[in-house]
Amino acid sequence: MNIRSLYAATAAAGLVLTLAACGSDDSNGSGDGDASGLDLVTDGTLTVCSDVPYAPFEDFDESSPSGFTGFDIDIVQAIADGLELDLVVKDSSFDGLQSGLALNAGDCDLAASAMTITEERKANLAFSEGYYDSLQSLLVPADSGIASIADLEGKRVGVQQGTTGEAYANENVSGAEIVSFPSDAELYQALQAGQVDALLQDLPVNLTHTTDGRYTIVEEYDTDETYGLAMKKDNTALVEAVNEQLAALRDSGEYDELYDTYFSEEAAQDAAESSDG
Amino acid sequence: MTRSARARLTTVVLYVVFAAIVAAFALVADWEAISRNFFLAEGFSGNWQAMVFTGVKNTILYTIISFTGGFVLAVILVLMRLAPIAPFRWLSLAYIELFRGLPALVVILFMALGVPIAFGWRPPGGTIGAGLVALMMVAGAYMAETLRAGIEAVPKGQTEAARSLGMGGGWTMASIVMPQALRIVVPPLTNELVILLKDTSLLFVVGLATSQKELTTLSRDFMSSGPSAGTATSLTLAALLYLAITLPLTRLVAWMESKQKRSR
Numbered sequence: 001m002n003i004r005s006l007y008a009a010t011a012a013a014g015l016v017l018t019l020a021a022c023g024s025d026d027s028n029g030s031g032d033g034d035a036s037g038l039d040l041v042t043d044g045t046l047t048v049c050s051d052v053p054y055a056p057f058e059d060f061d062e063s064s065p066s067g068f069t070g071f072d073i074d075i076v077q078a079i080a081d082g083l084e085l086d087l088v089v090k091d092s093s094f095d096g097l098q099s100g101l102a103l104n105a106g107d108c109d110l111a112a113s114a115m116t117i118t119e120e121r122k123a124n125l126a127f128s129e130g131y132y133d134s135l136q137s138l139l140v141p142a143d144s145g146i147a148s149i150a151d152l153e154g155k156r157v158g159v160q161q162g163t164t165g166e167a168y169a170n171e172n173v174s175g176a177e178i179v180s181f182p183s184d185a186e187l188y189q190a191l192q193a194g195q196v197d198a199l200l201q202d203l204p205v206n207l208t209h210t211t212d213g214r215y216t217i218v219e220e221y222d223t224d225e226t227y228g229l230a231m232k233k234d235n236t237a238l239v240e241a242v243n244e245q246l247a248a249l250r251d252s253g254e255y256d257e258l259y260d261t262y263f264s265e266e267a268a269q270d271a272a273e274s275s276d277g
Numbered sequence: 278m279t280r281s282a283r284a285r286l287t288t289v290v291l292y293v294v295f296a297a298i299v300a301a302f303a304l305v306a307d308w309e310a311i312s313r314n315f316f317l318a319e320g321f322s323g324n325w326q327a328m329v330f331t332g333v334k335n336t337i338l339y340t341i342i343s344f345t346g347g348f349v350l351a352v353i354l355v356l357m358r359l360a361p362i363a364p365f366r367w368l369s370l371a372y373i374e375l376f377r378g379l380p381a382l383v384v385i386l387f388m389a390l391g392v393p394i395a396f397g398w399r400p401p402g403g404t405i406g407a408g409l410v411a412l413m414m415v416a417g418a419y420m421a422e423t424l425r426a427g428i429e430a431v432p433k434g435q436t437e438a439a440r441s442l443g444m445g446g447g448w449t450m451a452s453i454v455m456p457q458a459l460r461i462v463v464p465p466l467t468n469e470l471v472i473l474l475k476d477t478s479l480l481f482v483v484g485l486a487t488s489q490k491e492l493t494t495l496s497r498d499f500m501s502s503g504p505s506a507g508t509a510t511s512l513t514l515a516a517l518l519y520l521a522i523t524l525p526l527t528r529l530v531a532w533m534e535s536k537q538k539r540s541r
Contacts, residue, residue: 099500099507104314124507156403158484161494162501179404179484180494186390190484193393195404 038083038238040109046080046087048073049108051094054184055208056262057114071262072112075131076229078254079245094183095162100124103232110242111230114202116164126233128242130226131255136168137203138219139191139210146198148219152176158187158196164225165201172221173200191215204263315513320505324514328499332492333518339477339491343409344470347416354421355428369421376418382479385411389483404483412480416473420466427462428454464537467530471523492518 041047052058052068061069066077066089073089080087096102097111098121116134117127140146146155153175159166161180169178179196181187184205190196191209199206209215231238249255278286357369376384389407393399400407431454439449478493485494492515499511 095497095500099509101314101500101509104310120502120506156486161481161497167502177486179486180498181484182482186386186482186484189386189390189394190404193390194399195389195393195407195484 038109038241039235040085040238041106042088044085046076046083046085046110047090047108048076048080048087048110048112049090049092049097049102050111050113051097051183052089052091054114054205056204058112071132071258072114072227074258074261075246075249075255076110076112078249078258079229079242082245082248083241094160097230098125098162100230100233103230109231109235109238114205114227115230116225117228118164121230124233125230126235126239127228127230128239129246130228131246132227134223134225134227135203136165136200136221136223136225137206137217138221139199139201139206139215139217140197141191142214142216144197146218149173149221152198155197156195158190158199160184160187160201163201164223168221168223169200314508315510317505317508317510320499320503320508320510321514323504324499324511328492328495328511328514328518331488331490332495332515333522335489336474336477336491337522339405339409339412339480340470340474343412343416343477344473346409346413347420347469347473348466350413350417351420351424354417355424358421358425359428373418373421376415377422379415381412381415381476382482384415385479385483387411388414405480405485405489408480408483412473412476415476416469419472420469423462423465423469424458426465427458430461431457461537464530464533467526467533471526471530474523474526475519 050058050068050072052060052070054070056070057072058068058070061067064073066073066087068089068091076089077087090108092102092107092111092113094113094115096107097113098115100121102108103111103125111125114132114134115121117130121127138146138149146152149172152173156177156179157169157173159169159178159180161182166178166180179190181190184201187196187199187201188209191199199209203217203220206217210217229242231242246255249258354369354372357365358373360366360369385408388400388411389404392407400410402409435453435457436449439453440446444453477491480491481494481497485491490498496511496515499505499514500507500509503511505511
């Protein structure tokens with residue numbers, strides 16, 4: 001055997017082994033072998049994808065066991081505890097989550113990322129019962145003189161790409177340039193850099209930018225939006241289990257405790273602001 | 278077994294193994310899921326117009342702008358790099374090392390979001406203007422090094438001959454060395470163009486209005502709205518469109534390189 005065919009044979013053998021490994025991996029992954037009877041990416045673990053940071057729903061926190069904190073994270077931690085599963089949180093891109101690609105690709109069992117339940121998303125995802133009712137809101141610099149959505153003519157409005165806030169802005173803002181950014185991190189920077197004049201996005205996230213008084217929320221929009229936990233379309237067992245856990249959290253009062261942790265103070269501040277305006 | 282028989286047998290075995298690998302991929306893949314997620318027909322028919330007339334148009338426009346700006350910057354940088362006055366050489370070297378060492382994404386974010394916060398100055402053209410300036414700055418650093426290599430590849434005898442004929446230093450550079458150097462650097466500069474074309478996809482991070490979106494940003498939009506929402510069909514379409522632009526360019530580079538080799 002000359003040296004070149006030796007190389008080729010080795011490479012080929014390597015490939016075959018890799019393929020064989022893939023094949024056997026597959027059969028393990030889809031097996032219903034774990035105790036809970038759920039079809040999970042990794043047995044015994046609830047793997048959750050989330051687009052972090054998006055405070056107060058998800059943020060980084062080295063001191064917490066999962067490495068993350070936030071309302072969504074606490075909810076899925078409680079669900080994982082209830083199902084006697086370990087929680088693993090993966091930071092992902094919102095595009096991949098809301099299109100269902102991350103779930104279909106087997107990256108995670110559940111997407112918890114302040115995701116509004118929409119008919120369009122339901123075509124490719126299974127949603128839990130809603131766990132949070134959200135409002136859209138308009139954040140502007142405190143000294144800007146912008147008082148409502150009608151004052152945005154000729155201005156630049158920042159939105160997050162692929163979100164319901166972007167859809168709302170496209171439908172309801174006239175005469176303004178709507179600029180989409182990948183996440184709240186860039187959005188808030190762009191507002192501070194003066195690249196946009198206002199941000200239109202979920203109320204709780206805008207609220208976190210009002211605490212130092214430089215920015216203020218001038219309007220809220222009730223769009224009948226509810227956040228849901230997203231799962232792979234055919235994973236009905238998991239959807240049922242998650243819904244049971246959500247119901248149990250509400251019954252036990254644990255849900256209210258979690259809610260107050262993140263939203264009670266802000267809710268008061270929010271009420272004060274809307275009476276001012 | 279004779280030597281030649283063994284060689285034939287080896288060849289046959291390798292073909293069989295190759296066929297087995299192809300067959301294994303074909304059997305293991307979930308074709309139904311692949312076609313549903315990546316090749317949805319409605320997505321191709323419904324999205325291609327926006328993808329071509331907005332996405333490809335802006336991608337090419339941004340590439341041309343940042344390449345042109347980057348090239349001008351590179352010429353300045355390389356002249357400084359070869360200047361007889363040392364501080365100019367240091368400045369040029371420092372710039373090149375800095376911008377070759379930073380990821381383009383970081384430079385883009387810094388120009389679009391960092392500079393206005395730090396200095397209260399916004400590059401012209403809004404976020405996209407800032408993003409393009411950042412791409413120029415990065416491309417300029419790479420192209421300056423390419424140009425320098427080209428200039429140094431021109432035989433020293435050319436300069437010496439020109440100078441002995443009484444030509445000045447600047448004139449020698451402009452009329453004798455630069456034309457030859459440019460011919461040498463055309464293939465690597467075309468490679469730079471292809472890299473820059475792909476780097477325009479990083480502009481998504483600065484914030485783009487609907488009419489400013491380039492190919493990647495637009496395809497990400499179509500993952501969540503329009504006829505192929507919820508699938509990656511628009512990514513497939515974007516990939517095909519990128520290849521439609523880059524493959525002719527890279528083939529052109531290969532052709533130019535082989536031609537250059539022959540002419541030596």
